[in-house]
Amino acid sequence: MDYNINGSEVNLSEIEDDKNKWEDQIRKREDQIGNREDQISKWDDHINKRDDQISKRDDHINKRDEHTNKREDQISKWDEHINKREDHTDKREHQISKSEDHLNKWEDYINNMNKTYEENKEGLKMQWMEGFNTKEMEAKNSWNEPVNQPINQPKKQPINQPMNQPINQPMNQPIKQPVNQYDYIATSNMISFMREGAGAVILSNPENSNTKIFIEKTIYHNFSDAILSLEVFHNVETPxxxxxxxxxxxxxxxxYPQEPFGKVLSHENLAYHKDYCFLSSTINPYQSVDESMLKGMVLTPGTNLAYVFHIVNQQPQTVISVTFHWTEIT
Structure with a gap:
């Protein structure tokens, strides 16, 4: 239907259509605005979450910074410790160098002593034998000599003696075996050991010797500035x-050259750990000590005596030897 308004014709249906279109556009716009508000709300939530993450990240960074600072402090302390260790290492190397020089001097001294000993071996043996001044034991009958000893034979029974009469017959006496006795003088090798270790000399009677060893004299020799302690053990395990x-x-x-059954063994830088020692003593620098306590001690086959020496003062090294006089009886 058309109307005339102010001289103009107006179609109401067109107006209604335009109104409906505008209302549709308004509703769409309102829907868009609602959707936009939802998006804005979601973005706000997302921003809040990001803010929380950033805050946590900042806290983590702060903690990492604190840990880094502590780590740097530790590194600084370790650097100081390393510098001190390097200084200590330099001093230790200097001390080792001095010790090596000292050891080289001792080795030269020992070599000279060994050379002197080898050159004067026979003369030293004669001096040792004269110095012991003990009763000489000469070898008696050897094993392969015949034994001229009568053996008691039973008396023959007289022919006219009754059979039931007892016969006075002596018991057969045991045959005595010949005895060999030999005296020996021996000295150990010259051994050198450090203050951290020990030196040992062992007088051993082997198990298969069938011989008893009687100790007559023992002399300890200290060829250094060190003060030594001595401990004597019995029946140690031989290295x-x-x-x-x-x-x-x-x-x-x-x-001569009859070899003894007894063996004189030695070992350098050896530490013995036994239950107890039955004899202990000290030896001053550059002294020889004549030990009389062990005179008469008997070593049966399979036994030994160990003489263990330690340095008790501040000297770094020493050189020792031990001289023995013993009797072997078989």
């Missing part, structure tokens, strides 16, 4: 790498 000495001579030189 496999112990050195055996061949510096020996019979007291009766007519029996």
């Amino acid at each position: 496999e790498d112990a050195m055996s000495s061949d510096h020996y001579a019979p007291k009766d030189l007519s029996n």
Whole structure:
């Protein structure tokens, strides 16, 4: 339907259509605004979450900074410790260098002593034998000599004696075996050891010797500035790498080169740990000590005596040897 308004024709249906279109546009716009507000709300939530994450991240960064500062302090302390250790290492190397020089001097001294000993071996043996001044034991009958000893035979029964009469017959006496006795003088190898260790000399009677060893005299020799402690043990376990000495001579030189059954062993930088020692003593620098307490002690087959030496003052090293006089009876 058309109307005339102010001289203009107006179509109401068109107006209604325009109104409806505008209302649709308004509703769409309102929907868009609502959707936009929802998006804004979601973005606000997202921003809040990001703010929380940033806050946590800041806290974590602060903690990491504190940990880094502590770590830097530790590194600084370790650097100081390393510098001190380097200074200590330099001083230690200097001390080691001095010790090596000292050891080289001692090695030269020991080599000179060994050379002197080898050059004067025979003269030293004669001096040792004269110095012991003990009763000489000569070798008696050897094993392969015949035994001229009568054996008691039973008396023959007289022919006219009754069979039931007892016969006075003496018991057969046991045959006495011949006895061999030999005196020996021997000295151990010269051994050198450090203050941290120990030196040991062992007088050993092997298990298969069938011989008793009677100790007559023992002399300890200290060739250094060190003060030594001595401990004597019995029946110790002999080290496999112990050195055996061949510096020996019979007291009766007519029996030379009769070898002794007894063995003089030595070991450097060795520490013995036994239940107890039955004899202890001290030896001053550059002294020889004549030990009389062990005179008469008997070593049966399979037994030994160990003489263990330690340095008790501040000297770094020492050189020792031990001289023995013993009697072997088989």
